[in-house]
Amino acid sequence: MDQYECHSCGTKYNVTEQGWKCQCGGVLDLVKENVPFSKVYKEMPSMWRYIDVMPFEHDSAIWSDITMGEGYTPLIVLDSAEPNTFVKVDYMMPTLSFKDRGAAVLIAKAKELGVKHVIADSSGNAGTAIAAYAKRAHIACDIFLGKGTSPKKIAQVKAHGANVREIEGTREDVAEAAQKAVDKEKKFYASHVYNPFFYEGTKTYAYEIWEQMNGAPDTLMIPVGNGTLLLGAYYGFKELMENKCIEKMPKLVAIQAENCAPLAKAFINNQQAAQPVENSGTLAEGIAIAKPARSAQILEAIRATNGQMITVNEDEMLKARAALASKGFYVEPTTAANYAGYVKYDRSSDEKIVIPLCGAGIKSN
Numbered sequence: 001m002d003q004y005e006c007h008s009c010g011t012k013y014n015v016t017e018q019g020w021k022c023q024c025g026g027v028l029d030l031v032k033e034n035v036p037f038s039k040v041y042k043e044m045p046s047m048w049r050y051i052d053v054m055p056f057e058h059d060s061a062i063w064s065d066i067t068m069g070e071g072y073t074p075l076i077v078l079d080s081a082e083p084n085t086f087v088k089v090d091y092m093m094p095t096l097s098f099k100d101r102g103a104a105v106l107i108a109k110a111k112e113l114g115v116k117h118v119i120a121d122s123s124g125n126a127g128t129a130i131a132a133y134a135k136r137a138h139i140a141c142d143i144f145l146g147k148g149t150s151p152k153k154i155a156q157v158k159a160h161g162a163n164v165r166e167i168e169g170t171r172e173d174v175a176e177a178a179q180k181a182v183d184k185e186k187k188f189y190a191s192h193v194y195n196p197f198f199y200e201g202t203k204t205y206a207y208e209i210w211e212q213m214n215g216a217p218d219t220l221m222i223p224v225g226n227g228t229l230l231l232g233a234y235y236g237f238k239e240l241m242e243n244k245c246i247e248k249m250p251k252l253v254a255i256q257a258e259n260c261a262p263l264a265k266a267f268i269n270n271q272q273a274a275q276p277v278e279n280s281g282t283l284a285e286g287i288a289i290a291k292p293a294r295s296a297q298i299l300e301a302i303r304a305t306n307g308q309m310i311t312v313n314e315d316e317m318l319k320a321r322a323a324l325a326s327k328g329f330y331v332e333p334t335t336a337a338n339y340a341g342y343v344k345y346d347r348s349s350d351e352k353i354v355i356p357l358c359g360a361g362i363k364s365n
C-alpha cells in the first residue's frame with residue numbers, strides 16, 4: 001500500500017481522506033510500493049499513456065471517466081535561430097494551464113478514496129482545474145480565492161459550479177482559511193501544494209519530454225511559486241533515472257519574480273528552507289507565493305541537479321510577453337516571467353533547454 005511520509009520527521013501515515021499534513025506540521029510525501037515502469041500506452045494521446053507509473057489501485061479505471069484528454073502537449077522549437085531551445089505548450093490543456101496534470105490525478109484519486117466533497121485554495125489556475133475535474137467526477141467543490149484574483153479566473157471557477165469563498169487578505173490568509181475549513185468541516189483537502197497526489201500528475205511533464213526528445217534535455221527552465229511543476233518534473237526524471245531510461249538528471253533552473261522571491265533569496269544565502277517574504281506586487285500572480293510550504297524540497301531539488309535560480313523584474317516580464325507573442329504564443333504574465341528568465345540565462349550554444357508555456361494569455365488581464 002502507498003503511504004504518506006513526513007518530509008520533516010519521517011512519520012508514516014496511511015492514505016486517508018482526512019490527513020493532509022504531519023502532526024509536527026511537516027509536509028507529506030508519497031512513498032510508493034515499487035512498481036516497475038514497463039510500458040507506455042502509445043495509443044493514448046494524453047498523459048494517461050503513463051498510467052503504469054501512476055498511484056492508483058491495480059486495474060482501477062476511475063480515471064477514464066474523469067480525463068478530458070489532458071497532457072501529451074506539443075514540444076516545439078521556439079525559433080529556428082535557437083534550434084536547441086524548445087517550448088512545451090502546456091497551456092494546451094482543458095482548463096488552459098499545466099495544473100490539469102495534477103488536478104486530473106488528484107481528483108481521480110479522491111474518487112477512488114470515496115471522497116464526496118473537496119476544498120482547495122488557489123491564486124487561480126489550480127482552483128480552476130480542481131473545480132473542473134471535481135465537477136466532472138461528481139464531487140462537490142469549494143474553492144477559496146483571494147479578493148484580488150483575476151476576474152476571468154473567478155468566472156471560470158464559478159462556471160464549473162464550484163462554491164467560491166472569497167477571502168480578504170494575502171495568499172497565505174486564503175490558504176489558512178481553507179485549511180481551517182478542511183479541519184472543521186472534515187473535507188478532503190485537494191491542495192496542489194500539500195496533496196502529494198498532485199505531483200504524481202505533474203510528473204508526467206518529465207515523462208512526456210523524455211519520450212518526445214528520446215532522452216532528457218540538459219536543462220529545464222521552470223517558474224516556481226509553490227513548486228508543483230518543478231517538483232513534479234524532478235520526481236518524474238528521478239523515476240526515469242531509477243528505471244534506467246535516462247543517464248543523467250536535467251539541471252533545474254527556477255525562475256521567480258523579483259518582487260516575490262523567497263526561494264531565490266534562500267538559494268543565494270545557502271539556506272535549507274525559505275524565510276517568508278512580503279509580496280511587493282507582481283504581474284506574475286501564478287508564482288507570487290511569499291511562503292512556499294515545500295521550500296526545503298524545492299531547494300533540495302535545484303541543488304541536487306546543480307541548478308540555479310534567476311529573478312526577473314516586471315519590465316523584463318512585459319518584454320518577454322511581447323517577445324513570445326511575436327513568435328506566435330500568447331501567454332499569461334507568469335509564463336512570460338519564466339521566458340524572461342531564459343533570456344537572462346547564461347546558456348551554452350549546444351545546451352538542450354525546455355521551457356514550459358504554463359498558462360494561456362487569454363486567462364489573465
Ligand SMILES: *Cc1c(COP(=O)(O)O)cnc(C)c1O
Nearest residue numbers: 125224225226227228286358359
Ligand atoms: C501554478 C502556476 C505556476 C507556478 O507553479 P507553482 O506550483 O506555484 O510553482 C506558474 N505558471 C502558471 C501559469 C501557473 O498556473
Ligand SMILES: [Zn+2]
Nearest residue numbers: 006009022024
Ligand atoms: Zn512530521
